[in-house]
Amino acid sequence: MSARTSNDHARDIPEATVARLPVYLRALITLAEQGTMTCSSEELATAAGVNSAKLRKDLSYLGSYGTRGVGYDVEYLRYQIAREIGVTQDWPVVIVGIGNLGHALANYSGFRSRGFRVVALLDADPGMHDEVVAGVDVRPFDELEGIVVEHSVAIGVIATPAVAAQDVADRMVEAGITSILNFAPTVLGVPDGVDVRKVDLSIELQILAYHVQRKAAAGLAGSVEEDSA
Amino acid sequence: MSARTSNDHARDIPEATVARLPVYLRALITLAEQGTMTCSSEELATAAGVNSAKLRKDLSYLGSYGTRGVGYDVEYLRYQIAREIGVTQDWPVVIVGIGNLGHALANYSGFRSRGFRVVALLDADPGMHDEVVAGVDVRPFDELEGIVVEHSVAIGVIATPAVAAQDVADRMVEAGITSILNFAPTVLGVPDGVDVRKVDLSIELQILAYHVQRKAAAGLAGSVEEDSA
DNA sequence: AGGAGTTTGTGAACGGGAGAACAAACTGAG
């Protein structure tokens, strides 16, 4: 029982909470940079753009890191959240598909500064090979397996066209990658135990378009209803 | 009452459903390109990566567009979903911040092909001005207001560094934009009635990192528990 | 020491979404 987990907190953090922890972490880093030593749940919640009750409940899943009547020590909480997410260590990442988006991702400074290290850029197009992007040279896709094993890569990023994405994902899983961030506009099929998160630009825009349209329609309906009401 | 909405469907589509409609739409387009005329909820659900019961429930919010015992007409359903989302018309979009990511977004073909037209690229850096990216020339940020009014832009994309994002958002809202897609790693404050969707690359990676760590810990704990169990 | 004021952590109520299960409705064969 003592060996089951490192702490005796309940170890099942709700998915919705996990998705917010990085937001809290960023807010805490900003506060720390501003010289703030201590903050209340209300302040942190405002900085993170959430309800303070939700923030407190989220933090309560990690443990009891605040002091009643005082608030939270910024540095201490920052470390605890970072530890819980796992960003106290460095995560090696491979990016496959060095088109426009791949370039942008490779150059994105937010990765490096948050504990993610791009260990390889891979592309199937031989024309790209040996080109250097963001200080890393582009290698043939076939080297995926070797690189994953060599660097113990657990996270892969897919930035290829849609048609290639499933093949890339299959090869990633085969090579031992267990978490995939997919930018290709396709539904990926993966075995149980492999996590996939997708970022789909056109879907995000379509969701916004729906709301624009709905707001426009509500505005019209509203003006009509003013007559009848 | 007849004028309240164009159809007599219930007009409150759940947010979770709205987020999936674009996925269904894409699956239907793929099916249509393959020459499929008709599909069952089971087939479409598989293509979209969801449960068939969930798919049917989602579609039921739009209306009753299937035929029992037969399935859905691919073209007809495709049109109905496109109309519901609003992508039967063209949406003008402005992109602010033409760095690596802005370049990638401007060149992303998925926008144009799904009814989104980039009418302007704006950047505060004078060094970028008059450069042509993806057939559109980069203009000074100050021209935002004029462009929004001229083209009736409702959707803005923020691809600036984090420090500039809130200012850009404020100016967008002031200019009349009601929907924002934010790629900057910041929490944006906007008035009621303005929709913001955020895409945060490092947060996505951090969520994946948490799961990798958890899986690794579970593996270790599992091997320990084999001893005690 | 004691009491007023503040803030956390959590129990409980509430709302929304997911999935199972089934009745309604259609097709096609005999």
Added chain:
DNA sequence: CTCAGTTTGTTCTCCCGTTCACAAACTCCT
């Protein structure tokens, strides 16, 4: 026309997440 087979649309139940509200716990002032 009837009946077996198929597939949708919907109801019902369960679970997760959000929010409210409050007791517990700490600080500071007198």
